[in-house]
Amino acid sequence: MKACKDCNMIVKIGKNCPNCGGSRLSTRYSGVAMVLDTEHSKISKSLGVEKKGEYALRVK
Numbered sequence: 001m002k003a004c005k006d007c008n009m010i011v012k013i014g015k016n017c018p019n020c021g022g023s024r025l026s027t028r029y030s031g032v033a034m035v036l037d038t039e040h041s042k043i044s045k046s047l048g049v050e051k052k053g054e055y056a057l058r059v060k
């Protein structure tokens with residue numbers, strides 16, 4: 001799996017991020033957070049994500 005360098009979303013299939021459409025994917029990431037509630041989740045606020053999904057906490 002890879003993580004998007006722009007929005008941190010975990011990308012399981014394909015070469016582009018399904019969230020932001022970016023192609024800057026990295027295999028070097030650490031920590032995965034499942035965001036289910038973007039309005040009330042502290043993780044989503046700290047990552048700045050607006051969609052549900054799996055996100056890497058850090059992408060190198």
Ligand SMILES: [Zn+2]
Pocket residue numbers: 004005006007008009017018019020021022
């Ligand atoms: Zn992205």
